[in-house]
Amino acid sequence: MNVFVAPMQGLTDAAWRSIHAGVYGAADAYFSPFLRVENGMVRAKELRDITSPLNKNIRLIPQAIFRSVDELKIIAEAVSGAGYHSLDLNLGCPFPPQLNRGRGAAIVARPEVMELVAQCDFGLDLSVKMRPGVTSYDEWKTIMPILNSMKLNHVTIHPRLAIHGYKGPVNMECFAEMTDSIRHKIVYNGGIYSPLQIDTYNNIYGVMVGRGLIARPSMIEEWRSKEVWGIQRRISHLRLVLERLLQQYSETMCGDLQIIRHVQAFVEYVDPDFPPRIMKQLRKSQSIRAFEKALHEFK
Ligand SMILES: Cc1cc2nc3c(=O)[nH]c(=O)nc-3n(C[C@H](O)[C@H](O)[C@H](O)COP(=O)(O)O)c2cc1C
Incomplete structure (x- = not known):
């Protein structure tokens, strides 16, 4: 299939x-x-x-x-x-x-x-x-x-x-x-x-x-x-995705806010099982620095 x-x-x-x-x-x-x-x-x-x-x-x-x-x-x-x-x-x-x-x-x-x-x-x-x-x-x-x-x-x-x-x-x-x-x-x-x-x-x-x-x-x-991934493995891979998105969009878009809003669009959909405090920080970040800081806590 x-x-x-x-x-x-x-x-x-x-x-x-x-x-x-x-x-x-x-x-x-x-x-x-x-x-x-x-x-x-x-x-x-x-x-x-x-x-x-x-x-x-x-x-x-x-x-x-x-x-x-x-x-x-x-x-x-x-x-x-x-x-x-x-x-x-x-x-x-x-x-x-x-x-x-x-x-x-x-x-x-x-x-x-x-x-x-x-x-x-x-x-x-x-x-x-x-x-x-x-x-x-x-x-x-x-x-x-x-x-x-x-x-x-x-x-x-x-x-x-x-x-x-x-x-x-x-x-x-x-x-x-x-x-x-x-x-x-x-x-x-x-x-x-x-x-x-x-x-x-x-x-x-x-x-x-x-x-x-x-x-x-x-x-x-x-x-x-046929292997269900544990939450830690899912989190570490998701962090990689968000980091790479940030990097890619930084190369093609201008202005922190435009870049951040683009990456935050993905965060909106992310699995509710993920740590709510960090998810909230990612959603609320107003700058690339703040977003990256939240990502570093996301291990
Ligand atoms: C933000 C957003 C954008 C979408 N853009 C398209 C699109 O360009 N073309 C399309 O056929 N469907 C589009 N869809 C519909 C999705 O392809 C899909 O049919 C819909 O989300 C239902 O599947 P899901 O429950 O797996 O998300 C979009 C859906 C969302 C939420």
């Missing part, structure tokens, strides 16, 4: 991916945060993320968010031009700025867009990451025959409605129903926080782990080696 890393804007960027792979061993694939079109071009910052040399030791699959086949063509061309052969299509984003413009999960209810996509040859292996719908668990039913007519490497399902964002229970009944209707290989995504949980999905093509992996970055390695 494959264990993939979910795309997460602001978290799973090139720096984090390379550090994760270096410290814990690479996942089967990492999906990039979505690439989008702005003023007729792929946003430069997002393109830099997939062309960074930091990606050289991992398998990276870029992801596209789009509202029309024309937008998708622009992204596909840029992705091919960067030397990639695969592209993941985002049919799940719940953020209003994207959703309200007909992108992400909104595409599930816009079969006319997917019909055009299905007729194009982008010269890339496509996969889809989707939700069942925006407001109803039935929305996917219209688009499914189109997805089934396409050549797709796999379909990742995050069984929550877009209106629920990333909170609340996942709907496993809906996941089972979708799985029965899809002729492609299935990847499950949503709420996996421990290596043991990964095993519950061993009859499908793969799982995709997101926030659970930021909380416990050793999760894939623990699952592979």
Whole structure:
């Protein structure tokens, strides 16, 4: 079974991916945060993320968010031009700025867009990451025959409605129903926080782990080696990750606060088992020095 890393804007960027792979061993694939079109071009910052040399030791699959086949063509061309052969299509984003413009999960209810996509040859292996719908668990039913007519490497399902964002229970009944209707290989995504949980999905093509992996970055390695890491080992490795992030971001960003805020985004998700006093110091640090001081206590 494959264990993939979910795309997460602001978290799973090139720096984090390379550090994760270096410290814990690479996942089967990492999906990039979505690439989008702005003023007729792929946003430069997002393109830099997939062309960074930091990606050289991992398998990276870029992801596209789009509202029309024309937008998708622009992204596909840029992705091919960067030397990639695969592209993941985002049919799940719940953020209003994207959703309200007909992108992400909104595409599930816009079969006319997917019909055009299905007729194009982008010269890339496509996969889809989707939700069942925006407001109803039935929305996917219209688009499914189109997805089934396409050549797709796999379909990742995050069984929550877009209106629920990333909170609340996942709907496993809906996941089972979708799985029965899809002729492609299935990847499950949503709420996996421990290596043991990964095993519950061993009859499908793969799982995709997101926030659970930021909380416990050793999760894939623990699952592979069938060895649960003790808290001390997890803490010492996490410290290494945070130190390397700090170093990487210091090379590419300006200003203490910008660098610190970026690293603190990871701390927000970290395992609640970790020492609360130090976690609090890391969260509250206003300078690199204060953050490093807190890290030194984190043994
Ligand atoms: C901060 C944040 C950013 C995200 N960015 C993306 C994205 O760029 N593309 C995407 O398909 N999903 C994105 N997601 C959704 C995740 O890939 C994943 O589907 C979601 O977090 C549920 O999985 P999890 O419970 O394992 O975290 C994002 C989620 C979060 C919390």
